[in-house]
Amino acid sequence: MRFAPNEEQLALADAVREPLAAADWGALAAMGVFDSGLAETDLVGVLEAVGYSAVALPVSATAFVAGPLLAAAGDPRAAGVAAGRVRIALAGPDGLTPFGGAADWVLHLDGPSARLGAAAGDPASTVDPFLDAARSTEAEVVTSDPALVRTARLRAGLAVAAELVGVGRRMLDLTVGYVKQRHQFGAPVGSFQAVKHHLADAALGIEFAAPEVLAAAWAVEHDTDADRAVDAAVVLAAEAAHAASRAAIQCHGAIGYTVEYELHRYAKRAWALEALAETGARLDRLAASLDLPEAAR
Structure with a gap:
């Protein structure tokens, strides 16, 4: 598929x-x-x-x-x-x-x-x-109507997941643009291997979460194991956006910690969405659906 x-x-x-x-x-x-x-x-x-x-x-x-x-x-x-x-x-x-x-x-x-x-x-x-x-x-x-309420809840979770992917992309785009133009020791900081690795890892998380969100949308649309698909999409997207915010702030250096700088608007949106997504409860449901023992959760 x-x-x-x-x-x-x-x-x-x-x-x-x-x-x-x-x-x-x-x-x-x-x-x-x-x-x-x-x-x-x-x-x-x-x-x-x-x-x-x-x-x-x-x-x-x-x-x-x-x-x-x-x-x-x-x-x-x-x-x-x-x-x-x-x-x-x-x-x-x-x-x-x-x-x-x-x-x-x-x-x-x-x-x-x-x-x-x-x-x-x-x-x-x-x-x-x-x-x-x-x-x-x-x-x-x-x-x-339980069917209508369930669908609305699934859509609410899916919306959070998709927004988290979007805000993660925005933070990465801002950071890539910044490290290309910011110079240190006579070279763009984006040319440094440590910076490349941070951003590559963050980008990989976003690119891994995005198709999971689309797959969850398909599952909701066709009512095929939709609850688990949405929970998985939210968890992956939340983790990816959180990692992107950490990498973006670190790769920006000192200006990344300045609240007046544009990056904070997107990092804080990611943190707020992650908190609203109730990822802990979703992880518990995913673990239960996989029959994981309590000690492994």
Whole structure:
């Protein structure tokens, strides 16, 4: 089986880069990004582009999770999502909601039902200041259909995995550009073997995780061992993005530790997504699915 995006999917992913960089919600809506008719594999490239831009808007939650769920549940708010008039954030653990401050509604998937509530309440401090996080707990049931809720959860995990791949690529691109132009001892620091090895290892992790994310999207789309596929994709993508952040900061040298420098925006997004991904619980589920003994987990 060949897990690779087709020409149309690649074109869509390329088309959204500019409006994502400009945080242009209207342009994304005009492209059909929020149209729930797009399948999981169609949107993986878009989700990676969301991570690459580290856009401070709930694009993934609205386009990939909430919109399709509302449409499948027959909720009239689905039309507003598809038209780009409604922004929906996704609540995480304990009601912590990334982009809650920029959303009209908040979707909760922490129980047997999918619930939708008004915009999040008190602002919450996170490692990523661009996350615009808030806490939200009040919500009303949209659907209790277990199949719809499960699919929404799978899509939420898949979105995090794809974003982690995208933000990992962005950190590597920034670092490669920097080490090419930064000179030391009369040569670009990128020519030093230690720097090459750090970046090669980080790039290998990203390139290993990316097809796993696409394979997980295919599994969700066809409901083929989707739970395990998504857990594996999230874990691999989180590990790869974390390794990329460490390599990027180290290879930048002193400027990499400066919070005002652009790299920190992407490193902090990677750390925040990794925390929201609940990789520990996913690893436990993967271990259980492989019948690993408790001592080996």
